[in-house]
Amino acid sequence: MENEVNWQGRPYYSLDAWCKGTLHRKCYKIALNAHMTCPNRDGSKGVGGCLFCSGGGSGEFAVPTAGIPVEEQLRTGVSLLAKKVSLPQDAPCIIAYFQAYTNTYAPVEYLEKIFSQTLSSPRVCGISIATRPDCLPRDVLELLGALKDRFPHKFIWIELGLQTIHENTARLIRRGYELPCFEEAFWALFRLSVPVIVHVILGLPGESRKHMLETIAYLNRINPFGVKLQLLHVLKGTDLAKYYAEGRFAVLEKDAYLELVADCLEHLSPRIVIHRLTGDGPKNLLIAPLWSGNKRDVLNRLHRYLKERGTVQGCRYQNDKVSH
Ligand code: SF4
Numbered sequence: 001m002e003n004e005v006n007w008q009g010r011p012y013y014s015l016d017a018w019c020k021g022t023l024h025r026k027c028y029k030i031a032l033n034a035h036m037t038c039p040n041r042d043g044s045k046g047v048g049g050c051l052f053c054s055g056g057g058s059g060e061f062a063v064p065t066a067g068i069p070v071e072e073q074l075r076t077g078v079s080l081l082a083k084k085v086s087l088p089q090d091a092p093c094i095i096a097y098f099q100a101y102t103n104t105y106a107p108v109e110y111l112e113k114i115f116s117q118t119l120s121s122p123r124v125c126g127i128s129i130a131t132r133p134d135c136l137p138r139d140v141l142e143l144l145g146a147l148k149d150r151f152p153h154k155f156i157w158i159e160l161g162l163q164t165i166h167e168n169t170a171r172l173i174r175r176g177y178e179l180p181c182f183e184e185a186f187w188a189l190f191r192l193s194v195p196v197i198v199h200v201i202l203g204l205p206g207e208s209r210k211h212m213l214e215t216i217a218y219l220n221r222i223n224p225f226g227v228k229l230q231l232l233h234v235l236k237g238t239d240l241a242k243y244y245a246e247g248r249f250a251v252l253e254k255d256a257y258l259e260l261v262a263d264c265l266e267h268l269s270p271r272i273v274i275h276r277l278t279g280d281g282p283k284n285l286l287i288a289p290l291w292s293g294n295k296r297d298v299l300n301r302l303h304r305y306l307k308e309r310g311t312v313q314g315c316r317y318q319n320d321k322v323s324h
Pocket residue numbers: 038039040041048049050053054057058100101102132161
């Protein structure tokens with residue numbers, strides 16, 4: 001098992017530890033809006049989007065991005081960041097995160113332009129592209145392969161929103177694809193050596209601790225590069241908010257959530273990098289759980305709880321990974 005020294009003193013393998021251990025520097029993420037939409041919103045898969053998705057398509061941006069070219073967003077992001085931290089002049093340390101909506105849902109020529117422009121920036125060490133598994137057609141996969149060859153010293157990651165392995169829940173949240181679709185995309189990316197970060201939501205309606213640990217066990221079997229564990233947020237204007245108002249499900253209480261995250265970490269393979277351990281919904285849209293609005297406090301409490309409990313990522317992991 002990896003040890004706490006490699007993990008920079010944390011009881012889990014954080015993205016920060018990965019950056020320091022692999023790139024030998026601290027890296028910073030800048031979220032970008034490449035002005036795409038989503039097939040689950042524009043009518044090709046659905047019109048309402050996923051049950052929990054606000055109209056913003058998972059984008060949370062510190063500065064306005066509408067109509068602003070990606071290159072300019074990146075420049076602005078770097079200069080804002082440089083006011084807060086000392087960025088190295090001689091080493092790329094920015095992870096450009098294509099976050100809003102579905103970032104491979106556009107003509108491949110456009111994707112080629114924005115991804116190669118971003119990878120060409122001397123500030124950028126790599127890009128992370130959030131998308132859906134049903135939006136990775138052959139030409140997009142070929143593009144990813146070509147970009148990897150063209151930028152061998154930079155990384156290209158794909159983030160896939162799986163949320164759960166359970167089809168009943170997936171239908172309820174209107175995810176719009178079934179597990180085999182995810183698997184096809186995952187293994188296609190694996191064959192291209194494109195690392196995948198899987199998004200999982202904790203606290204989905206109808207899911208018990210057992211359901212969530214089954215999703216974690218599944219991740220152990222496929223062994224992605226990384227995972228984002230996200231607490232379910234009820235946001236204004238979503239259909240989930242209607243369900244919540246009708247009392248059809250309850251959100252997690254803080255203590256139950258801390259316990260659940262610790263359970264997930266204990267069962268998760270120590271090789272999988274934790275790209276996010278919690279998440280804060282946009283404060284102006286957050287309906288519940290309100291305690292999650294203070295992300296700093298939640299993270300502090302979580303770290304304290306993990307320490308008290310003596311939890312280390314993977315301490316209850318069973319090596320049930322399938323062979324690749
Ligand atoms: S796939 Fe993402 S952007 Fe599209 S509806 Fe679902 S959460 Fe929103």
